[in-house]
Amino acid sequence: MERQLTYEEALSELQGIVKKLENKEVKIDELASTVARANQLVEYCQSKLQQTEAEIQKIVKKG
Amino acid sequence: MERQLTYEEALSELQGIVKKLENKEVKIDELASTVARANQLVEYCQSKLQQTEAEIQKIVKKG
Amino acid sequence: MERQLTYEEALSELQGIVKKLENKEVKIDELASTVARANQLVEYCQSKLQQTEAEIQKIVKKG
Amino acid sequence: MERQLTYEEALSELQGIVKKLENKEVKIDELASTVARANQLVEYCQSKLQQTEAEIQKIVKKG
């Protein structure tokens, strides 16, 4: 999974998949990989949420 | 069956065959082989569907 | 019957005979042999049809 | 009747006789024998036809 993916992007992609499926825009050939991608997105978000972050980094402001 | 054939291609070919049969455009000499091909395509498509379903079920069970 | 004859060829020959008979282009001396040939062609075609049907039944039943 | 005579030959001879008779090219002395020949040819042809018909019936019935 791309490390840069935000929760918003993941959810949006997931919802995009839902819409495509419901509009029957997904070919049977792509069905398994599409579902797998959806699953991956969900898992990615869950794991990201569960991930432990020690503390919040202070950012050096350029001013 | 050619491994490269996608489900969509197989379905499209199958539909072409069904149409030809419907329009009686198939010669007797080719009828058996045409039906055999159609049957092969059906089996191929069904196996593709089964395979896809199995993959999706795996995700469902895990989820 | 020649084993190499396709159904279409047999049918075409048969149609030729039918046409000749209808146009009365067959001499009496050849009439019996012509009809015999036609009958042979019909039987050949029928056996081909039966054979094709059986093959297809086998394919479809299996499917 | 000569056994070797084909139907066409017999018919052709018969038609020759008819033509000669109609053109009055037959001498009175030969008239009776000519008509007799014609009758013989007709009978021969008819038997040929019957024979052909029987053969065809046999072929067709079998079919």
Added chain:
Amino acid sequence: MERQLTYEEALSELQGIVKKLENKEVKIDELASTVARANQLVEYCQSKLQQTEAEIQKIVKKG
């Protein structure tokens, strides 16, 4: 009347007589006998014709 005389011979003799008459080659002394001969020939011819007709009728009736 000679039994061997054909119709054609009889007719030919008859016509010879007519020609002779036309050419006035018949003497008065022979005239009566000549006419008698001619008449005899005509009668012979007619019987021949009748005979032929009967023969033909016989052939046809039998046919």
Added chain:
Amino acid sequence: MERQLTYEEALSELQGIVKKLENKEVKIDELASTVARANQLVEYCQSKLQQTEAEIQKIVKKG
């Protein structure tokens, strides 16, 4: 009149008499008898003609 005399002979004698008369070759003293002979011949011939005609008529009527 001699019964053996044919029409031709009678006619020929008659014509000889006429010729002699025309040539005045008949002696005065034979003149009368010659003329009488001529008349006798004419009558004879005429009866012969009549007789022949009757015979022919008889033949033809009968035919």
Added chain:
Amino acid sequence: MSTTKKSYTLTQLVASIKKVLNRTYGEQSYWVTGELVKLNMKGGHYYLELADSVNGINTAQMKATIWRTQVLALQQNLGEEFRQLLQPGNRLLFRVTVTFHEIYGLSLTILDLDPAFTYGEIELKKKQTIERLQREGLLNVQKQMRLPLIMKKIVLVGSPDTSGYRDFLTELKQNRIFTNFVIQEIPTTVQGDKAVTEICAALLEADNYAADAIVLIRGGGSKMDLNVFNDYEICRTIAQLHLPLLTGIGHETDEVVADLVAHTKHITPTAVAKFLYIRVGTFRSDLQTGLDRILTQALSSLASATEQFTNTNKFLTHYFQNIITDYRSDLQAKLHRIEVGTNEILAEQRALLDLSLEKSVVAAGHCLHIVQTIELPAILEKMVLRSTNLIEIQRLELLNLQEKVAVLNPLKLLKVGYTISSIANTDLSQYKGEFIGQELQTLTDQFTVYSTITKIQK
């Protein structure tokens, strides 16, 4: 100039001013409004600097004093509010007496305070702050920020001593939905003189963290307590933050300006905490719902695709059977046509044979008939004709001869008187000899005359 000027001592003048002031203002008291500019306390006495302004320009300024006994009385009456009211910057409604002291000059002695006026003033000021922020385009800056879907990294600004602060932390860490938050705490005073400065500093500090949001909490308090969050400086600081700010100031009725400026406001710190974890919960359930819908839809797609094939085989069977049936009937039709064609050919030939025989017989009969009825009778007739003709010619010939005989018969001439002359039985026309002296015979009807020729005349 003249030296005889009338003059007073300063004491005389001051005494006179005091006398006039006392006579005019005396022991009377007045309700006066003014802004508290400065406050000093000394020996239990409050020394105030009051001012008034019109359009931002000072129009009056005066010292005022609340004596210790009065302070104690007001503290007893107003309680905590007394301290809140006497914050510099507040506009106050005082009951005062005018006091003139020969040495310290003119001042006011505050006898009483009406807090209701100040609250109205607070509201007025609040309104002005809002208007200013609006003018400066700061009011909606935060609102325009996108609030992250998940706010897991939180910078908390507030006073750790307050119950609201503790409630917030407890709620975040002890709920059943999501607790994996990372919290960077930045403690700050939320009341007192230094509150504004400290809060601003704390907010700026908080903005330095790579967090998802800043939470500003204050666990409730009186109207005057919360008035600090109406402060323009604090609000401007909030508006200029990079991170979205969530407030949980903890009041139930009125909102403070900080709430308006903040991205999102909640009534209590607990509500902020709930908002944060419920948002995660919602996100999770959205994910799950999405996945469920995907799976359901995918399986349904598969099911309908699979169903398509249950019929395909039926169609295939149907269609190929149709084709076979067609071909079969075509063969039957051909066979029939062959039979019909053959029968026609045979029938035609039979008819042809019959016709040929009939033609033969008719032609033969015709021949016979012609010969019999025309040719032979014609010959016969011709013969009779010729014979008759022959006889007729002979008859004519005979007649001719008969006539000739009659004409040539000399005896006939004699009868009518003619004579025939001859010499030696030769007719005179034929005679070639010597006539003279010859005997001439002359024949008549009755007799013959004999004479001798004597003379010939030509």
